[in-house]
Amino acid sequence: MxxxxxxxxxxxxxxxxxxxxxxxxxxxxxxxxxxxxxxxxxxxxSKEELFKYIIKEGTNLMSERINEVSKEESNSIDKLRLLCKIQISMVYENRDFFKVIMSQLWGQELRQLELRESIEEYINNIENYLEEAIKDGFVKKGKKSFMAYTIFGILCSAAIYELINEDKNNIDEVVDNLMNYILKGIEA
Known part of the structure; x- marks a missing residue:
């Protein structure tokens, strides 16, 4: 750019x-x-074209950053941990971008439908990391697509938690808690 x-x-x-x-x-x-x-x-x-550009570029930047950093890890569960950390860090660093995404997810305007397609591409990236973790035996077999959407939703919720409580927690602690809940659930 x-x-x-x-x-x-x-x-x-x-x-x-x-x-x-x-x-x-x-x-x-x-x-x-x-x-x-x-x-x-x-x-x-047009404004519509500009909006599409920022969404596409923003989600691409996030995927590229995740893919770059994950190449340094050989363990698939550590790659998932990095994915979580990067997404939460990027939400923290790019609050305005995520505010735009969250404000436009619902609705039937073309830009909203295209935004959901970009999010779906990002979630497919998460699914690829899950597939590797399943293959390696770190994650139980199941519907990868649903798992990927669940992780994305949990990451968004954790990012909101982090933004609201930014003075009380650090990102590593949030990621550790998140991974614990994702992998072990919340059941007692």
Whole structure:
């Protein structure tokens, strides 16, 4: 991503998180990015196109970061732990991006349907890590797709917990608790 697109990307996330999709304008995005309106329209023909770009790029960045770091681990359960840590860390570091995602998940507008497709691609990535952990005997056999959605949901909930209680916990502690609950459940 070039410097101008990076500025627009970051500004758009901030503007969408403050004003929501409907309240955000291309004028405000251009102003926040410090670029001319013509420059913004050169890169993105519409607010809808800009929204799609930030969602696609944001989820790709998260997947790339997970894939990069997991290459350093040979143990599949440690890869799952890293996935959890990275997702929670990225929520913590990119609150505005996740605010945009959470605000647009529901609904039947094309952008909302495409957002869910991007989330589904990310969840498929989680499913691949689960498949490896199942093969290695760390996770019991079951419906990988449902497990992946469950982990994604738990990660989102844990991220919200971390954001609300940021002064009380650290990410490693949240990940340890999360992995314990995922792998061992909450049953006594």
């Amino acid at each position: 070039n410097k101008t697109k990076r500025l627009i990307f970051e500004a758009a996330i901030k503007v969408f998180s403050i004003y929501g999709f409907d309240g955000a304008t291309m004028d405000v995005v251009a102003s926040e990015a410090g670029v001319a309106k013509g420059t913004l329209y050169y890169h993105f023909k």
